Amino acid sequence: MPKIFGIVNITSDSFSDGGLYLAPDKTLAHAQELIDAGADVLDIGPASSHPDAGAVTPAEEIARLEAVWSSLKALPVGLPVGLSVDSFQIETQRWAIAHGADWLNDINGFADPSLYDELADASCQLVVMHAIQSKGIASRAPAPDGDIWDHILRFFETRLKALDEAGIASDRLVIDPGMGFFLGNDPQTSLRVLGGLGRLKQAFDLPVLICASRKSFLRAIADVTLAEVGPISLAAELLATAQGVDYIRTHEVAPLSKALKLWGAAKK
Numbered sequence: 589m590p591k592i593f594g595i596v597n598i599t600s601d602s603f604s605d606g607g608l609y610l611a612p613d614k615t616l617a618h619a620q621e622l623i624d625a626g627a628d629v630l631d632i633g634p635a636s637s638h639p640d641a642g643a644v645t646p647a648e649e650i651a652r653l654e655a656v657w658s659s660l661k662a663l664p665v666g667l668p669v670g671l672s673v674d675s676f677q678i679e680t681q682r683w684a685i686a687h688g689a690d691w692l693n694d695i696n697g698f699a700d701p702s703l704y705d706e707l708a709d710a711s712c713q714l715v716v717m718h719a720i721q722s723k724g725i726a727s728r729a730p731a732p733d734g735d736i737w738d739h740i741l742r743f744f745e746t747r748l749k750a751l752d753e754a755g756i757a758s759d760r761l762v763i764d765p766g767m768g769f770f771l772g773n774d775p776q777t778s779l780r781v782l783g784g785l786g787r788l789k790q791a792f793d794l795p796v797l798i799c800a801s802r803k804s805f806l807r808a809i810a811d812v813t814l815a816e817v818g819p820i821s822l823a824a825e826l827l828a829t830a831q832g833v834d835y836i837r838t839h840e841v842a843p844l845s846k847a848l849k850l851w852g853a854a855k856k
Contacts, residue, residue, distance in 0.1 A: 589848050590829055593672065593693075593837035594619075594627030595801065598652045599636045599644075615656045620663055626845025629691060630660065631837055633674040637695050637725040639769055646679035653680070657687055672715070676724070678703050685710045693837075695770065696723055697747050704754035715762045715797055715835075716751070718743045719770040731772030736781060740765050741791055748792065762795045762835060763788060768803035775805035782824060785831040799837035800824040822847060 598615050600607050609618045619630050634652040635644035653673065660671055670690025675681060678700055681692055685706065692698075693715040698707065699722060707714065718740050721727055732739050744763055752758060765788060771777045778800075788796045800806060801821045802814065810820045822843050825836050829851060838844050 589852050590833050590836045591628040592626060592841055592844060592848075593629045593631045593797070593799075593835055594622035594625070594841045595633065595799075595837060595839045596622065596630050597633045597636070598656065599633060600642075610652070612655045612659070616659050616663070619660055622841045623663065625842035626848075627841045629670060629672050629835075631672040631674050631691070631693055632656070632660070634680065635675065635677075637676075639726050639728050646677040649675055649677060649680045650683045653683065653687075661688070682706065685712060691715060693717070695719055695725070695766075696721075697743070698751065699723060699747075701750065701754070704751070704756065707751075708755040711760075713760050713762060714751075714756070715764055716744075716747060717764040717766055717770070719766045720772055721770070726769035728769060728773045731774060731777045736771060736777050737784060737787060740781070741787075744788075744792055748794075758794065762797050763792060764797040764799065764837075767798065767800050768805050775808040778803070778805040779809060782827060785828055785833055789832060795834035796832075797835035797837060798825075798828045798833050800828070801838040801840060818843065826851070 596609060596615060596619050598610055600610055609615045622630060634649035672691030672693050673684035673689045674693040676694045676696040681703060684692055689712050691713045695717045697716045697718060720729065720732060765781050767778050771781060782800060785796060785798060802817050806820045806824055807814065807817050812820060818840055821840060825838060825844050826847060828836060836844060
């Protein structure tokens with residue numbers, strides 16, 4: 589069964605819950621709720637990455653993390669896998685490594701080689717995400733010409749080779765093809781990738797993470813609002829589960845955790 593990354597957005601403008609968990613007491617309460625619901629990893633996001641998100645400096649990201657980090661580490665109910673920091677900014681990633689993050693989750697897929705020596709010396713797991721944008725947050729750009737899968741596979745061939753040559757062990761890597769605007773402005777592109785996730789494991793024999801939770805491509809395809817998208821998100825997550833993904837990153841930990849329990853029981 590896949591492990592669950594529970595999303596904790598400590599942001600003011602996340603598309604689905606911006607501002608709800610920015611205050612430290614709200615962050616901690618939400619984190620505990622996600623643990624109780626079955627999260628294996630808490631993925632702490634100090635900045636939003638959707639196309640309309642405002643810029644957040646590394647200093648501000650770090651300040652948001654510092655306000656909650658020690659308390660997250662001390663939560664009374666422990667995590668089987670740990671704490672993740674969701675940031676593409678090198679200064680924030682360095683802070684996370686120095687403060688014992690178990691995971692780094694980078695929407696730019698660790699694009700800057702200047703960090704590679706430090707990554708090689710660190711022990712945290714790394715989520716290497718593909719996006720059509722080479723740097724920064726998502727945009728509303730169209731997908732590249734041709735088959736999106738060609739773009740994804742070429743990206744991972746190149747990036748994984750670079751990480752390997754830098755001495756970063758492959759057993760620390762998890763790959764994420766991206767979803768939504770990270771794949772372009774056509775919802776059908778994300779649907780094509782969601783339906784073909786088995787190609788990643790076949791090509792690279794590495795653990796795969798997927799995050800379709802609440803994304804606009806699901807809302808567009810199903811013609812539902814953000815408030816109505818929960819069941820569609822769960823359907824996408826179970827489709828990913830059926831293709832053998834190893835990690836699912838989600839806002840809705842409780843329904844996914846319960847669905848996976850049924851899935852596991854049925855398989856037995």
